[in-house]
Amino acid sequence: IGGLVLCLKTATFCPTLVMTHICVSCQLPITCFILEIILIILFGTLVQYDHETDAKQWHNQSHEDYENDFYFRYPSFQDVHVMIFIGFGFLMTFLQRYGFSSVGFNFLIAAFALQWATLMQGFFHGLHGGKIHIGVESMINADFCTGSVLISFGAVLGKTSPVQLLVMAMFEVTLFAVNEFILLSILGTRDAGGSMTIHTFGAYFGLMVTRVLYRPNLDKSKHRNCSVYHSDLFAMIGTIYLWMFWPSFNSAITAHGDDQHRTAMNTYYSLAACTLSTYGMSALTAHDGKLDMVHIQNAALAGGVAVGTAGEMMLTPFGSMIVGFLAGVISVLGFKYLSPILEDKLKIQDTCGVHNLHGMPGVLGAIVGAVTAALASTDVYGGGLSDVFPDVASGDVTATKQGGIQAASLAVTLGIALLGGLIVGFILKLPIFGAPPDTICFEDSIYWEVSCEIIILYILYFFQSDLQQTHHHTQLSARWIKTT
Amino acid sequence: IGGLVLCLKTATFCPTLVMTHICVSCQLPITCFILEIILIILFGTLVQYDHETDAKQWHNQSHEDYENDFYFRYPSFQDVHVMIFIGFGFLMTFLQRYGFSSVGFNFLIAAFALQWATLMQGFFHGLHGGKIHIGVESMINADFCTGSVLISFGAVLGKTSPVQLLVMAMFEVTLFAVNEFILLSILGTRDAGGSMTIHTFGAYFGLMVTRVLYRPNLDKSKHRNCSVYHSDLFAMIGTIYLWMFWPSFNSAITAHGDDQHRTAMNTYYSLAACTLSTYGMSALTAHDGKLDMVHIQNAALAGGVAVGTAGEMMLTPFGSMIVGFLAGVISVLGFKYLSPILEDKLKIQDTCGVHNLHGMPGVLGAIVGAVTAALASTDVYGGGLSDVFPDVASGDVTATKQGGIQAASLAVTLGIALLGGLIVGFILKLPIFGAPPDTICFEDSIYWEVSCEIIILYILYFFQSDLQQTHHHTQLSARWIKTT
Amino acid sequence: IGGLVLCLKTATFCPTLVMTHICVSCQLPITCFILEIILIILFGTLVQYDHETDAKQWHNQSHEDYENDFYFRYPSFQDVHVMIFIGFGFLMTFLQRYGFSSVGFNFLIAAFALQWATLMQGFFHGLHGGKIHIGVESMINADFCTGSVLISFGAVLGKTSPVQLLVMAMFEVTLFAVNEFILLSILGTRDAGGSMTIHTFGAYFGLMVTRVLYRPNLDKSKHRNCSVYHSDLFAMIGTIYLWMFWPSFNSAITAHGDDQHRTAMNTYYSLAACTLSTYGMSALTAHDGKLDMVHIQNAALAGGVAVGTAGEMMLTPFGSMIVGFLAGVISVLGFKYLSPILEDKLKIQDTCGVHNLHGMPGVLGAIVGAVTAALASTDVYGGGLSDVFPDVASGDVTATKQGGIQAASLAVTLGIALLGGLIVGFILKLPIFGAPPDTICFEDSIYWEVSCEIIILYILYFFQSDLQQTHHHTQLSARWIKTT
Incomplete structure (x- = not known):
């Protein structure tokens, strides 16, 4: 009952919080604009x-309409789009x-990141006469890069202001494009579904950021860092969409024909x-x-990452x-045994457990x-070798060497992610970005107009039942009315 | 706390309401059948x-299967379908x-409207030997027309009976088809995503209907015309789906190839x-x-309309x-400053703010x-000019003239929408359609079997806390038991 | 109020339940692994x-990429996939x-069933040199077979352990494949959308299983066998997705071109x-x-089945x-008049009413x-006759005979479903599978870690209001603290 009491008591902060964060009123609009x-x-x-x-x-060349890349990739693009906005978005509503x-x-950081990613990826993937050329494939790539930012968002969830998140997205997208360029264009790595470029990068970048932003007193918000019945059901919407559409994610930018089909x-x-x-x-x-809902919501997706x-x-x-x-096994084990160690020993407060869903499976x-x-x-x-391993098919590298390149790419990705996360973490520590205090993390009401009716019911209840045992009913009830 | 008290008190009406609307028991079935x-x-x-x-x-002609329009448009159709039934449906659950x-x-009025629209649009778009020919493109057009009706539904949300809505849908679909015929077939207007035909038409039609149905005493239901925490999350499901699939909406009936891709x-x-x-x-x-959730749920979509x-x-x-x-800016400004003026000065009670999401951006x-x-x-x-502007490509009109036609089409649309909304509004005012009384707008329990457990909890709570302050505990508690 | 009291009182079992089901801790993991x-x-x-x-x-043969079956069927596959995991999953959250x-x-039984169905259907649909060949069409068929299992799940919902469900899925998938083989391969029946193979089979199999598993004392859990406001909204997510994507379901494996389009x-x-x-x-x-939400959530889908x-x-x-x-009419009549008779006279406790949604419309x-x-x-x-009725087009059977075959197939399906359900029902009765006791059916907390805050609030409330009428406040409040 101690936890419950704590949980209810903190709700009383609600009215006072309203006053404390005026700063946001200028920061967020200015940043967005x-x-x-x-x-x-x-x-x-x-x-x-x-x-x-x-x-x-398009009309200068001789094509049939059905040869337009739109028809090969747009259904996959929309599935990826659902994963980014519904999948990631609702997964975190737990x-x-x-x-x-x-x-x-x-929603906000994804809408920003996809635009910024179009520019960064276009810049690195090769300009055409000084211009970035865009179509459905660049849209998918922009969504992929956005996915990486959202993975990092999962690690810092509840502990960062929207301005911090936008700043993080700006840097992370840039570093993502650099890493992707090194892997895909310089090294010739194959990574269509992004185990390295998206998941490993996003997870370790986010883990390093949350390490730098370590809050020793986060316990003060611990009672809010948990789910309720309906919030877990909302989160399952995110999980199931990610699970269903992951085949589209991994196959979205593979070669046409058998490659998309097989992937x-x-x-x-x-x-x-x-x-x-x-x-x-889990059982x-x-x-x-x-x-445990946490395992089902997350570990069941590790198979897509892996x-x-x-x-x-x-x-x-x-x-x-x-x-x-194997991915499912290590992911659940990570949630059960590794996450507590990471938090206690390495001071990594990983809200969504991205290390278990994206890090290790990646x-x-x-x-x-x-x-x-x-x-x-x-x-x-x-004859399909040239689609999957063009460098091997052309004889530039042997298959064994390609394997070595793949392994080296993992090391490069980890290096850039960790170093980048370290630097960006320190940037985000600057007090100007308005991070929430330790006592009011995992709380909507400091950033959103929230109707308070349900909280009020809880508070009332708690006080009242408390009162009736202590026979101080009138005073406390009055106090409640005053604070509202 | 006054608002809360009001909010809880009204819940007591619940049992008595059960009795008042017997009329619906014959009206709705008869209308549907x-x-x-x-x-x-x-x-x-x-x-x-x-x-x-x-x-x-199909088999009489020589085709390849992949040339069937189904493969060009069906994925877009399904995205539009999701917008109509999940997008609009859940957006309004706030x-x-x-x-x-x-x-x-x-769900009901969309299922009706798409059938009726198939007939009306088929009639105006040209009969083939006295017959309406249908396929995936006509299905998309029927869904589009349905979307227009649902926009008008947003304006009158909470204040109309299902029979009124069906009657409104019947007239609005007809007028939509007339307007669409004038624009697309007579004037040669281009409007693939329906800024005019769908959004402007639906919004101003709905605004005029809600103006005619003005309720001076709607304040009596004001406490129910607001959201709670989880209802806002359900509404976000609608918002995000509309946002994600809007590219499919605008491109669903454009020409094959580069046109769908570009749109x-x-x-x-x-x-x-x-x-x-x-x-x-918003910030x-x-x-x-x-x-403010209202802005995020609505204004973020204005970019698709515009x-x-x-x-x-x-x-x-x-x-x-x-x-x-620009669409985002004017939409938020509309919610913040224009909607209160429309309600106070022009007596337009626009429940969902369709003027800000569909009207002005349209x-x-x-x-x-x-x-x-x-x-x-x-x-x-x-060579693509003939796809986008066939009349300009054929030399029938100059580009400048096409621009003029587009502008004139806006005027035509506004005229038909406002005049049509005026007439239909007066039709809906007929007492036979069973509009809900002012005191029980925005309330499910007059049309649906609703489990009352949560309301009962609230009532109990309210009375009890009230009682304990006024020392009339026993009587009031008894009253509650009686009314249940 | 009696129902409410019962509803709240039972929540007190929550803490004691925690202790009773240790057995699951070894059964479920072992079964899954x-x-x-x-x-x-x-x-x-x-x-x-x-x-x-x-x-x-693929590269050995001469094709264009767009001729790969992936592009004809993958968008439909993803729609079917959404129906299976979101549609069926959320429909049952009422x-x-x-x-x-x-x-x-x-989620669990679908993930198992689609793998097992790949094997069973591959085995019966014809091996290629002793091997099962798979692609997007086999994935759709596996999802279809899974759908049949989930229909049966609807009949036994709330009354079976996950181990029982996995065992049921294993047998049902096998029998589904046998029935499908007899119909499609031996008899030459046409059933692209599975009115017989999926819906009729799944429904009558499930009804027979639930008949064998009849619980005379299920009334003890009756208070939990009902919906609350938000649970009905979650269920509507399932309903609407099933409704929207049913056109994809029925057309997913029909012939390319006009057939998919027409279906x-x-x-x-x-x-x-x-x-x-x-x-x-319903009205x-x-x-x-x-x-009535039950009708809207279910009967509106009967048109797709039929x-x-x-x-x-x-x-x-x-x-x-x-x-x-007609399907909508008979389905609502079934819910209203037939289901109570089935339960009272035939002892068929059909939690989701699958007889009304899948049985009769099938x-x-x-x-x-x-x-x-x-x-x-x-x-x-x-020329399209050979796509739809190859046996009629080739002259092997007359159209009339094909009609007779279709009718005979229904009888075969009913026979296999009922006999299979009978046998599998008795297998599931074995005590080793850990079925929940009659008193705690329809309850998450025996299988899931559930946060108890809301239940606690209810209990507290009930006891307190109860107390204040009976003047035993102090003792009972103490009792509550003890049990928490």
Whole structure:
């Protein structure tokens, strides 16, 4: 009952909080307007339609309409889009009093990041006469980069202001584009579903940021850092959408034809196997055999992360299921045993457990990708080798060397993520960005107009039942009326 | 606390309400059955498969299967379908006690309107030997027309019976088809995403209806015309789906190939820019820098409305972002400053603020479309000019004249919408349709079997705490038991 | 008030329940691990990429990328996937205290069933050199088979342990594949949307299982077998997704081109007509003309079930609407009048009313399919006859005979479903599977870690109000503190 009392008592802060954060009233609007105006100017000077979206260029060439890349990728793009905005957004609504911020800040930083990512990725992926050319593939890539930022958001969830998040997104998108450029363009790494570029990068970047932003007194908000019945159901909306559309995520930018088809199918079976191992491990490790919603909401998705690199390869459904099975196991173990250690020993306060969902499964995915690449041969891939491993098909590298490149890419990604997170973490520590105090983390009402009726009911209740035992009814009831 | 008290007190009406609306028990079934039987008879006499859905006709011609329009448009159709049923439906669940009606009446009138729209649009778009030919494009158009009806539903939300809504849908669909016929077929207007035909028409029609249905004593239901924490989260499901799939909405019926591709991309960037300006304006205008859920839920979507006409044109991402940015700004300003004026001075009670989300951004979209059309040239569009502006490409009109036609179309749309809304409003005022009394607007329990447990808890609570201060505990508690 | 009191009182069991179900702690993990390991081994030995997902085979042949079946079926597959995981999962969250289990067990058994179905269907649909070949079509078929299992889950919802459900899924998938093989491969039945194979089979199998598992004392959990306001809104998410994507469900595996197009459109109009008849019947039959959420959530979907067989045929929109209209009528009548009889007289406790949504409309769909098949002719279908009725087109059977085959298939399906359900029901009765006791059915907290704050509030409240009337305040309040 102590926890409950604490939980209810803190709700009384609600009215007083209203007063404390005036600063936000100028910071957030200024940040939004400046960022968007910069984006608009840069788009005006740098961005052009590519040859599939430009009316003149498309009609200058001889095509059939159905050859436009739109029809190969747009359904996948929309699935990815749902994962970014509904999937990530609602997955984080599990917190009882942070639903508006989870969905709302997810919405804000994703809308910013996808525009900024268009510019950064366009800049690194090659300019065309000084211009960035965009189409459905660049839109998918922008959403992918945004996904990485949202993973980092999961690590710092509840402890950062929207201005901090926008600043983090700005730096992280830039570093993401640098890392992606090094991997895909310089090293020739294959990573269509982003086990390394998206998940490993986003997770370790976010973990380092949250390490730098360590709050020794976060316990003061601990009672709010938990779920209630309906908030867990909202979170399941996010989980299920991520789970269903992960095949589209991993296959969205693979080569047309058999590659997209195979990638989607490998991911489908990996996720199915992961779900069974997650349920098994959750019941095995949890208190008296009960299932834990935290595991189901997160670990069941690890199978998608872990075939992000190898999904487009000839991993076979058999291989995909083994990888998915292992991903579920290590993810639940991470939630159960590793997360408390990370928090206690390494001072990493990882709100959503992104290390367990994106970090470790991402590393697993990178390793699986390296091994699968090293085993590639014309015997298995036939004429399709040039789609999956163009450098191997052209004879520039051997399959073994490609495997080595894949492994080296993991190290590069970890290095850039950790170093970048360290620097960005210190930038975010600057007091000007208005981080919430330790006592009111995981709380919507400092950033949002929140109707207080339910909280009030709780408070009233608590006080009253308390009073009736202590026979001080009149005074306390009066106090409540005063504070409202 | 006065508001809270009011809020809780009104819940006591619940049991008595049960008795008052017997009339509905015959009206709604009769209306549903008669309408559906008429629809079935008309479909039986008038509607045929088109050449892409008819087994014989499709196989009579020489095609490849992938040339069937189904594969070009069905994914977009399903996205539009989600916007109509989940997007509009859940967007309106923000009201604390009107969630069943928001989703449920949305479902009912949309299911009716899409059938009726198939007939009306088929009739005006050209009969084939006295028959209406249907396929995926007509399904999208029917959903579009339905969207317009749902926009009007947003204006009168909480204040109308389902029978009134069905009657409104019947007339509005008809007038929508007339207006669409005048614009697209007679004037040669371009409006693929429906800034004028869907959004401007739906909004001003609905505003005029709600003006005619003005309730001077709506204050009596004011305490229910607000959101609670979880109802706002449900509404965010609607918002995010509308936001994500708006690129599909605007591109669903544009020409195959680069047109669909370009339209989707323009909308994507317009919405992203709109989101940042919405967050900025919300924090700037709201009380002490906090964000207001009403703005986020609605204004962030204005960017999609505002590129409804120009989205298929060579607006460029740069132009799209400027339009989106402005749409977000005017939409938030509308919610903050214009809506109260409309209600106080013009007696327009606009429950969902459709004037801010669909009305003003729709007009903006029409103007942007007119300007963009006036600037069209073969130099920019190349061979694609005939897809976007067939009349200009054929030399029938100049680009400047096309711009003028677009502007004139806005005037026509406003005229038909306002005049139509006026007439339909007076029809809906007829007492036979069973409008709810002023005291029980925004309330599910007069139309739905609602489990009362939560309300009962509130009532109990209120009375009890009240009692304990007034020392009349026993009597009042007894009264509660009696009324249940 | 008696019901309310009961409802609140039972919540006190919560703490004591924690102790009773230790057994689950070993059963569920062992079941999950063993099943998944068996699946992985069988996939390793039996499953291969088909020629459209295998890199070598696809590139060995001369194709254009857009001819890959992925682009014809993947958007439909994802819609079906959403129906299985979000649609079925959330449809069942209407129970007030069973939301975690509804979504969570749906997730678990679906993830298992789709893997097992791949093997069973692959085995029966024809091996290729001893191997099962898989691609997007087999994924859709696996999801279809899973749907059948989830229908049966609806019948036993709240009364079975997850281990029981996994065992049921294992047997049901096997029998589904046998029935499907007899119908599609031996008899040559047409049933693209599964009125017989999926809906009729799943419903009658589940009804027989729940009959065998009859609980005479289920009344002890009756107070939890009802919805609350927000749980009904969550359920509407499931309903609307099922409704929207049913056109994709019925058209997912029909022939390319006009067939997919026509099937989707027939389903669209059938569902629209069904929605109006459902609202009409609900208001007509329910208490004082109010709408009942149970009808809206379920009966409005019957139109999709009822055109599952005939949807791909030249049913015409007119025919589809008549079928949809009738399906809505019989489904609401079933909920209102037949379900109580089934429960009282036949001892069939059908939690979700699957007999009304899947059973009767499935039989209706089978009959409509038989009649429509019997009327088929080259005159109507032209060259498309070979797509829809290959056996009729090749002259192997007459159209009339095809109609007879369709009717016989219904009888076969009913026979296998009822006999299978009988046997599987007795297997599930074995005490080793840990079925919940009669007193704690429809309750999440025996399988899930559930935060108890809201329940506690209710208990507190009830006791207190109770006390204040009986003047035993101090003792009872103390009792509450002790049990927490």
